Amino acid sequence: MELTVDRLDVTLGGRAVLRGVDAVFRPGRITAILGPNGAGKSSLVKAMAALIVPSGGTVRLGGRDVATIPPRERARSIGYLAQDGRVQWDVPVREIVALGRLPYRSPFAAPGEADRAAIAAALDATGTQHLSDRGIATLSGGERARVLLARTLAGTPDWLLADEPLAALDPAHQFDMLDRFRAVADAGRGVVIVLHDLIHAGRVADDVLLLRDGHLVAHGPVRDTMTAARLRAVFDIAVSVVPDADGRPLCIPTGRG
Numbered sequence: 001m002e003l004t005v006d007r008l009d010v011t012l013g014g015r016a017v018l019r020g021v022d023a024v025f026r027p028g029r030i031t032a033i034l035g036p037n038g039a040g041k042s043s044l045v046k047a048m049a050a051l052i053v054p055s056g057g058t059v060r061l062g063g064r065d066v067a068t069i070p071p072r073e074r075a076r077s078i079g080y081l082a083q084d085g086r087v088q089w090d091v092p093v094r095e096i097v098a099l100g101r102l103p104y105r106s107p108f109a110a111p112g113e114a115d116r117a118a119i120a121a122a123l124d125a126t127g128t129q130h131l132s133d134r135g136i137a138t139l140s141g142g143e144r145a146r147v148l149l150a151r152t153l154a155g156t157p158d159w160l161l162a163d164e165p166l167a168a169l170d171p172a173h174q175f176d177m178l179d180r181f182r183a184v185a186d187a188g189r190g191v192v193i194v195l196h197d198l199i200h201a202g203r204v205a206d207d208v209l210l211l212r213d214g215h216l217v218a219h220g221p222v223r224d225t226m227t228a229a230r231l232r233a234v235f236d237i238a239v240s241v242v243p244d245a246d247g248r249p250l251c252i253p254t255g256r257g
Contacts, residue, residue: 001027001061001062001077001158002024002025002026002027002061002062003024003025003048003059003060003061003078003159003190003192004023004024004025004059004060004061005021005022005023005024005025005044005047005048005057005058005059006022006057006058006059006060007020007021007022007056007057007058008020008021008022008044008047008054008056008057008058008059009021009054009055009056009057010040010043010044010047010052010054010055010214011055012043012052016055016214017038017040017043017214018040018043018044018047018054018211018214019214019215020056020057020215020216021040021044021057021211021214021215021216022216023209023216023219025048025159025190025192025207026190026207027158027159027188027189027190028185028186028188028189028190029185029190029191029206029207030181030182030185030191030192030193030204030205030206030207031190031191031192031193031205031206031207031208031209032193032194032195032200032201032204032205032207032208032209032222033045033192033193033194033195033208033209033211034195034196034198034201034208034209034210034211034234035210035211035212035217035234035235036212036234036235036236038213039211039212039213039214039234040211040213040214041163041194041211042083042163042164042194044209044211045080045161045162045163045192045194046080046163047059048066048078048161048192049066049078049080049161050066050067050069050074050078051080053067061074061077061078061158061159066078072103073103075102075103075155075157076103076104076155076156076157077157077158077159078157078158078159078161079100079152079153079155079157079159079160079161080152080161080162080163081148081149081152081160081161081162081163081165082163083163083164083167083194087136087137087144087148090135090136090137090138091135091136092132092133092134092135092136093123093128093131093132093133093134093135093136093139093147094119094123094132094133096136096147096148096150096151097119097122097123097128097132097147097150097151097154098111098115098119098154099151099154100118100119100122100150100151100152100153100154100155101115101118101119101154101155103155104155118154118155118156119154121153121154122150122151122153122154123150125150125153125180125183125184126146126147126149126150126153126180127146127176128143128146128147128150131143131147141168141169141170141173142169142170142172142173142176142177145165145169145173145177146176146177146180149162149165149177149180153184157189158189158190159189159190159191159192160181160184160189160190160191160192161192161193162181162191162192162193162194163194164194164195164196165177165181165193165194166178166195166196166197166200174197174200178200178203178204181193181204182204185206193205198226198231198239198251198252198253199250199251199252201222201226201251202222202226202241202244202248202249202250202251203244203248203250205222206221206222207219207220207221207222207225208220208221208222208225208226209225210225210230210231210234211234212233212234217230217233217234218230222248222249223247223248223249226241226249226251227241227249228240228241231251232257235253235257236256236257237253237254237255237256237257238253238254238255238256238257239251239252239253239254240252240254
């Protein structure tokens, strides 16, 4: 099912943070949302996940307004990976991942066979099986990021929305996370990720959505969208854009625009 944003406006604290954004997100693809600080990137993914209420326009999943989808059903369709990866209690990793199955269970019900299978699959997909008995407070930042991704994947959502999932990760763990997002998309699910790193976006994204001051600047295939001229217009920097060995845009900032 496509995820569609139609003339979306978002106002927070009396300030318009998104203005008339139109976009269609397709399953089986990774869309990177890029823009400077304050562009409205986080607000866009939160509105897509129905975590904030738009002041105008709609977000539709397969033609249905996400605001009208019952919360449990919506949680089974759209998984959201928050920018803030803190966990308040030092509980075992397996219990953290099991929280992703809550939309499928009655309150206080024990995990069933399908839940256990989904939890095991999520641990396997994120390479965190060996951590399942560890307390989450004992993990490194990269390990914790993979566990929180596993929690989201355990819900088997059709869409995975991630807000700056690479924040505070070292380069090796950043590449690892991006490879795992690629696997999710290759399995037929839709992936939308907020990124700041232009090189990572050029490497992993199928499509790119550029925002500036709450306005949509461009949205389309990565090779068409990540051009030197558009990146200069969005970020006020000069960018050298050259194709890598696979023909994907390698975007290297070279200075202020």
